[in-house]
Amino acid sequence: MSGAAMSPVMTVGVVVSCYRQERFLPRTVQAIEAALAGREWRGVLELAVRSDDPLPPLSPHWQVVSAYDPVTKRPGRPLTPGAGRMLGFAHAGGDWVLFADSDIEVQAEWVRAALALAQQEPELAAVFGRIEEWFVDGDRERPGQPDMYHTGPVDRPVDYLAAVAFYRRRALERVGGYDPRLNSDEDFELGLRLKRRGLAMRSLGMLAARHWSPPRPNLRELGRRWRTGICFGQGQVLRLYLGRPGFDVLLRRQWLYVAALAMWTLGLIAAIGGIVARDARPVALWALLPLATLAFMGLRKASLRLASLSLATWTVQGLGLVVGLFRLPDGARPLASEGEA
Numbered sequence: 001m002s003g004a005a006m007s008p009v010m011t012v013g014v015v016v017s018c019y020r021q022e023r024f025l026p027r028t029v030q031a032i033e034a035a036l037a038g039r040e041w042r043g044v045l046e047l048a049v050r051s052d053d054p055l056p057p058l059s060p061h062w063q064v065v066s067a068y069d070p071v072t073k074r075p076g077r078p079l080t081p082g083a084g085r086m087l088g089f090a091h092a093g094g095d096w097v098l099f100a101d102s103d104i105e106v107q108a109e110w111v112r113a114a115l116a117l118a119q120q121e122p123e124l125a126a127v128f129g130r131i132e133e134w135f136v137d138g139d140r141e142r143p144g145q146p147d148m149y150h151t152g153p154v155d156r157p158v159d160y161l162a163a164v165a166f167y168r169r170r171a172l173e174r175v176g177g178y179d180p181r182l183n184s185d186e187d188f189e190l191g192l193r194l195k196r197r198g199l200a201m202r203s204l205g206m207l208a209a210r211h212w213s214p215p216r217p218n219l220r221e222l223g224r225r226w227r228t229g230i231c232f233g234q235g236q237v238l239r240l241y242l243g244r245p246g247f248d249v250l251l252r253r254q255w256l257y258v259a260a261l262a263m264w265t266l267g268l269i270a271a272i273g274g275i276v277a278r279d280a281r282p283v284a285l286w287a288l289l290p291l292a293t294l295a296f297m298g299l300r301k302a303s304l305r306l307a308s309l310s311l312a313t314w315t316v317q318g319l320g321l322v323v324g325l326f327r328l329p330d331g332a333r334p335l336a337s338e339g340e341a
Contacts, residue, residue: 129208235324
């Protein structure tokens with residue numbers, strides 16, 4: 001009997017996390033069904049919040065889990081992204097688990113390549129790939145960024161995975177899984193722990209998925225991120241890592257938000273100083289800073305509107321960072337890691 005024939009069959013679980021993205025869910029489900037056709041797998045559709053929108057038709061592969069309590073008929077507490085994914089992880093089973101957001105259309109070719117690589121390399125912890133951004137504007141579909149996470153066209157190591165991620169169950173359990181205490185940045189924080197354990201994460205130099213959304217950035221999206229707490233995650237993770245290895249990496253990651261806060265703080269100081277001194281020159285001098293920022297971003301994006309939205313995004317995210325520093329969502333600690341209390 002050949003070695004290939006003696007190799008155990010690798011089982012696959014799928015977790016689709018849905019957090020007010022039901023609009024694109026049918027496309028997500030159909031793509032996964034097509035990519036895994038002919039293979040044994042178990043899927044979990046995890047609803048982080050209660051929604052009245054109908055679900056798309058689901059094959060027998062799927063199980064639906066939700067924050068909604070079917071006994072009391074009342075909505076449960078909305079789950080953080082990490083808590084929702086770990087709920088799905090607990091139900092999905094599988095030696096390897098494919099996590100996909102519900103606005104992601106996975107590509108069958110990448111799924112086949114990821115499965116083959118996972119079977120060949122027993123020490124590999126995770127597989128990623130290039131993600132294209134696509135916008136739906138009314139009846140029109142148009143492309144955005146061709147490489148949202150800058151993974152590039154060649155196979156290479158990566159520091160973290162997001163939006164669509166293929167993890168070895170044993171590796172995820174070893175580091176404790178996604179942290180349920182974070183409203184966002186849970187993907188990057190998980191990558192920090194995987195790297196610290198020396199576990200390999202690799203991106204395949206091919207298209208892994210398309211990410212669908214309404215046109216962005218926009219003010220409505222900024223409002224949604226604030227209302228749902230997504231913009232608080234950057235501060236929450238900084239608080240968790242204060243005094244620990246990785247804090248400097250996380251702080252560098254948030255530098256635009258910190259810079260925006262610093263700029264507006266400087267403007268407030270200039271305004272107070274100008275009022276006290278009855279001199280408008282401090283404010284006029286400070287105003288050159290946001291104007292220069294808008295001019296630079298306007299040239300870079302070839303749009304003053306997009307430049308203004310970028311500055312607004314950095315400002316809202318910066319304020320969210322401050323809120324997150326002082327407020328953590330309720331939630332259990334991550335799964336216990338091997339060798340840790």
